[in-house]
Amino acid sequence: MYKINFENTIINYSINKKSNVKNITIKVKHPNIVTVVSPKSVNDEFIHDLVVSKSKWILNKINEFKNKESENPPILLVDGDKIPYLGNYYVLNVSKEKDIIKCSLTFNEDKFVAKVPYNISSNEQYIKLRELLINWYLTEGSKLIKERLTIYSKKLNLYPYSITLKEQKTSWGTCSSKGNIYINWKVLLAPLDIIDYVLVHELCHLKYMNHSKEYWSLVSTIFPDYKEKRNYLKENSLKLNI
Known part of the structure; x- marks a missing residue:
């Protein structure tokens, strides 16, 4: 991992050298993942100078992601949340049950239905339901x-x-x-x-x-x-x- 300092911001980047590419490409992905893809023949010093010259553009891209992130708050997996699937959103109904010890999640009649232990914490509920939801997506x-x-x-x-x-x-x-x-x-x-x-x-x-x-x-x-x-x-x- 390499890094540069631009406007008091540390930008970390990695280099991926490939034999089948002819040009150098800088890719910026969320969250703050900067990758430079280059031919194997290009030395690291040249790549570093290129990244420095593109610092402003890279930082603007990183800030764009941050702005979009604030516009798209994370799903907390609480009652009433809307869960995305195949381009649509389905309501999540969460009920707290006194007589269960494990979380469950099913998809019924165009909605997700979750049952969780009555005394479960918000953080644990999120972790358990996210795990169940991912398993559902995978299946x-x-x-x-x-x-x-x-x-x-x-x-x-x-x-x-x-x-x-x-x-x-x-x-x-x-x-x-x-x-x-x-x-x-x-x-x-x-x-x-x-x-x-x-x-x-x-x-x-x-x-x-x-x-x-x-x-x-x-x-x-x-x-x-x-x-x-x-x-x-x-x-x-x-x-x-x-």
Whole structure:
């Protein structure tokens, strides 16, 4: 991890050198994750000078995330909260029960229903319900992801070795050189067409392990508006979270 100091703010950044890239790219993601992707031939001193020259832009991006974060307060998983799933929001009903010792969570008639012990603390309730909710996303989402993947695999004639739904901190999906696709469960909070785009994005990497013109041309055969969907994920990354 490297760092610079700009306007009394410490900016940490990491360097990811790749043999298949020609240009240097600086990526800023929430929360304050700055990554420089560069060709392997570029030395660290040159990259550091570049980051210094882009300090103002990087700090502005970080502040943009902070502003968006204040506009999108976190879900506390209390009675009346609205839980996102497939682009819609469903009310969470929480009832405190005296005769139970474990939290439970179900999805019934377009709403989430949770039962928690009567004397549970707010922090413990949040931790337990979040764990149950993520497990629900993983269970239900895995079924949906596999169904949607089958559709687009047939259209593209591209079939992964495996597909796994899990949490990823900095990406919506990844594809390994062995043909394993990993999808961030948080994408399940987005509308279905966005989920489909992420799946197509990763499927196309089975043929092109890069973001070349040929790669995007293949993506556009399914989603001509892929740029709009890509921008949706960038603009709504803070909303797609619990």
